[in-house]
Every structure is written in C-alpha cells, then in structure tokens.
Amino acid sequence: MPEGPSLVILKEEVKRFIGKKVTRIAGNTKIPVAEFEGQKLADFKTWGKHFLICFPKKTIRIHFLLFGSYRINETKITPPRLSLFFKNGELHFYACSVQIIEADLDSVYDWSADVMNEAWDPKKAAEKLKAMPKLQAGDALLDQHIFAGVGNIIRNEVLYRIKVQPESLIGKMPKKKINELIREARTYSFEFLEWKKAFVLKKHWLAHTKKICVRCEIPLVKKYPGKTKRRAFFCENCQKIYK
DNA sequence: CCGGTTGTTCAGCG
DNA sequence: GCGCTGAACAACCG
Numbered sequence: 001m002p003e004g005p006s007l008v009i010l011k012e013e014v015k016r017f018i019g020k021k022v023t024r025i026a027g028n029t030k031i032p033v034a035e036f037e038g039q040k041l042a043d044f045k046t047w048g049k050h051f052l053i054c055f056p057k058k059t060i061r062i063h064f065l066l067f068g069s070y071r072i073n074e075t076k077i078t079p080p081r082l083s084l085f086f087k088n089g090e091l092h093f094y095a096c097s098v099q100i101i102e103a104d105l106d107s108v109y110d111w112s113a114d115v116m117n118e119a120w121d122p123k124k125a126a127e128k129l130k131a132m133p134k135l136q137a138g139d140a141l142l143d144q145h146i147f148a149g150v151g152n153i154i155r156n157e158v159l160y161r162i163k164v165q166p167e168s169l170i171g172k173m174p175k176k177k178i179n180e181l182i183r184e185a186r187t188y189s190f191e192f193l194e195w196k197k198a199f200v201l202k203k204h205w206l207a208h209t210k211k212i213c214v215r216c217e218i219p220l221v222k223k224y225p226g227k228t229k230r231r232a233f234f235c236e237n238c239q240k241i242y243k
Numbered sequence: 244c245c246g247g248t249t250g251t252t253c254a255g256c257g
Numbered sequence: 258g259c260g261c262t263g264a265a266c267a268a269c270c271g
Binding site for chain 1: 261
Binding site: 006064151231 | 247248249250251252
C-alpha cells in the first residue's frame, strides 16, 4: 500500500465521499476524533505517503506505514483503526497512524516536494540535493523532504533505470545524472501509478526483488546500504558507483 | 511456522 | 544538541 502513487489511487476511489456529512466516526485510534462526527468532509488530499482527510477547520492525517490498509464499503476481520460512515458508504483504515492537523495545510506541507503533485518542482529538489553532497543516492530518493512519496520500490527501480549504484554520493555525481535521478523519480512514480491501477505493477519490476540483471544477465546484489538500511537490489556491473 | 517487509518515530547513547 | 542505532509497531505473504 504505502508508496505515493497508491495514495493517489485511494484518493480517486473515495471521491464519492467529498461534500458528504460524516454520520458516524469510530475506530480504535487513541486520537480523539469524535469532533468530526456530523461534519462535512471538505476534501481528500495527499502529500507523499500522507493521506489527508480535510474538514472545514481541521484535517485527519493517515499514514499507512508498512502494514496499513483500507477498505471501502466492506470490512476486514481486524479491528479498524478509524472508520468513517456516510449516507452513501463507509471508509475503513487499518493498522495506520492517525493524527489531527489543526494548522493550515499549506503551512505544514511543501507541495512542491511531492513527486505526485502538480506543484512538484524539480529545481527545488536539485537545490536540496546540492546542499547534501555526502548523501548517498539511495538515501536521497527515500528522503521525504526531497522526494515525498518515493518508497523502496521506486527507489530501487529509479536507480536501476538510470544506472546508478545506491551508495553513490550525490556530491560526486555529474549534474546531468542528478537531473536524470530527479526526472526519473517523478516519471517512474507515474508509471507505478498506471501499472498499479492495472494490477500489473510487479511484473514491471526490473530490480526490486529480482535475482538477475536483465541487461547484464548476471546476479543482482542485495544489500542494506546507507542510513536508511532498506533492502537495495542493484547490478554491480551496469550501475555505476560515483565516489 | 518462521522470516521478512512498499515505513516512521522515538529512546538511548556517545 | 547532534547523529547514529536499535526497538517498537503491525499484518500479511511465501
């Protein structure tokens, strides 16, 4: 569930509830959400991996973490963390983090950092990267302040596509390669969205969970590099390390 | 049945 | 105060 494009799919699936009144709110969240009962749902937004349920004055923020899930007009066996009931249906969230945001969203979120957002700004990403020369390329892609919405799958696929080894240092990469990384982070995310919608995401993976490099026909390396220590799949032959 | 993970936060330490 | 590490959370798959 968790990467940015999946939240865009969710946002499309729940459009029917925009403008509708919440007739009942429930769930095992410890966050006090009773105040939203009876309120009109103003909008759904996403920022990276944050799913935002907007009410006139406040916003409920859902983060799916690693195991979070949701159901529309059906339930799972496990108890919902948060449930919203409307006259025209119901929406349930499981195993997710729930928070209430009281501040104006524009003051909380830098929309230009979200790879799925129309306000996405590659120049700003380039500026942020320039200030972090010692950052590894793999860690950079997972940095939500720079590439909000990019998760481990997108990270592995982008680096494989642009032939960059995840431990490469940003400061050692040519400007052209940095720009390629930024461009591909967005391009791949939108392809991820289309493939996921069509239920064909996995079959398009070239690196993530794969054993063999399709370009070199040699085994891929599995390693947990960088500060994020997420599993990285890469080819030592065709993905260049800049160091 | 066990090991592993599309993620983040926080306590503890040096 | 900083960065780093490990734990915690939690559900499902193979």
